[in-house]
Amino acid sequence: MKTKRKQNRLNGKLLVAAALCLAAVGSLYAISTSRPKAAANTVEASTACDTKNPSAHNHAAHISNPISEGDSLGVIEAPVIDTVSAPVPAPEGMVWIPGGEFSMGSEASEMRDARPFHRVRIDGFWMDQTEVTNEEFARFVKATGYVTVAERTPNARDLPGAPPENLVAGSVVFTPPNKKVPLDNHFAWWGYVPGANWRHPNGPQSNLEGKEKHPVVHIAFEDAAAYAQWAGKRLPTEAEFEFAARGALDRKRFPWGDEFKPGGKFQANSFQGHFPDTNTGDDGFLGSAPVGSFAANGFGLFDMAGNVWEWTADWYRADYYKTLAATDQVARNPQGPADSFDPSEPGVAKRVHKGGSFLCTDEYCARYMPGGRGKGEANTGTNHLGFRCVRSAK
Numbered sequence: 001m002k003t004k005r006k007q008n009r010l011n012g013k014l015l016v017a018a019a020l021c022l023a024a025v026g027s028l029y030a031i032s033t034s035r036p037k038a039a040a041n042t043v044e045a046s047t048a049c050d051t052k053n054p055s056a057h058n059h060a061a062h063i064s065n066p067i068s069e070g071d072s073l074g075v076i077e078a079p080v081i082d083t084v085s086a087p088v089p090a091p092e093g094m095v096w097i098p099g100g101e102f103s104m105g106s107e108a109s110e111m112r113d114a115r116p117f118h119r120v121r122i123d124g125f126w127m128d129q130t131e132v133t134n135e136e137f138a139r140f141v142k143a144t145g146y147v148t149v150a151e152r153t154p155n156a157r158d159l160p161g162a163p164p165e166n167l168v169a170g171s172v173v174f175t176p177p178n179k180k181v182p183l184d185n186h187f188a189w190w191g192y193v194p195g196a197n198w199r200h201p202n203g204p205q206s207n208l209e210g211k212e213k214h215p216v217v218h219i220a221f222e223d224a225a226a227y228a229q230w231a232g233k234r235l236p237t238e239a240e241f242e243f244a245a246r247g248a249l250d251r252k253r254f255p256w257g258d259e260f261k262p263g264g265k266f267q268a269n270s271f272q273g274h275f276p277d278t279n280t281g282d283d284g285f286l287g288s289a290p291v292g293s294f295a296a297n298g299f300g301l302f303d304m305a306g307n308v309w310e311w312t313a314d315w316y317r318a319d320y321y322k323t324l325a326a327t328d329q330v331a332r333n334p335q336g337p338a339d340s341f342d343p344s345e346p347g348v349a350k351r352v353h354k355g356g357s358f359l360c361t362d363e364y365c366a367r368y369m370p371g372g373r374g375k376g377e378a379n380t381g382t383n384h385l386g387f388r389c390v391r392s393a394k
């Protein structure tokens, strides 16, 4: 931990939320976030996507011609779903994910860190049917007195040179501009809001009234891990999350199939309109939705795509899939790499996020497809990042 802090100091980068998107391909929307160190004086450049870019509307092209510069798609074969019956009794609110073997990864051309596809075998496990809700998190806080990272005043020792007035507890909130903005500057829609935390998701004036069943947000990795431990659970590995999200389907684009809106019906809480300024809320929600507002996938899991991003236990490395694929072995219950490295922000230790959020902008957004990957600095929560837990069979 000390090393990481030192790296952050040396780095000197005081990062605000980084919305990462590739406008060039237009088919990706991801948010990679770092808790804004309150004294920000330099920022990480990022790009953003306009999903209405015509080039986005050709998913088939991703599949037929996705590879360049020596990338390999890897092994893409049908999954094997184990038929061993679920242990009994089922823990409350959890469903049995039977385990099996699948090809993990994404064919989306822009998602280089999610390739090559590689075979992974997962043991069966229990998974929360939904994201952890505000009322569930409140029970944890009531029982333990836990204080989340976003509620703690940043420590001056960790932020040398920061003026005292900037050492204020808070978190990163999506605040849409009221006009079209260039998509290369995420500060137009992400901001550090003092007083924002899980109790006040949009800032000090907001509260949880009527949001009891919404996913808890502004959760840092250690907050999620603390909750999981209290609940006698753990966070899913990235591989477990992806296997579960695929819902026993055979290589489908989404947790429910290949079609984004079968029968004209939304299957996930996503963003409609013009990002980031005009959110039409066609799916019924402008922000987060009560968990389970959309249909469950084949395993009985809700919101495995959309609503809020979810923490996984794994460190993020851009080259992790390559490392696994190079062994030519089936990876058994992979736990992620031993450390983190994101070439776009060296020195910032990140964990993997999965599932995308209500800010994923349309059906061509690869990040909320099962094979999509997100990433975030471990101390950074936002108002579109939450989590759910799993439990091993034994």
Ligand SMILES: [Ca+2]
Residues within 6 Å of the ligand: 131, 303, 304, 305, 306, 307, 308, 309, 310, 355, 356
């Ligand atoms: Ca989700």
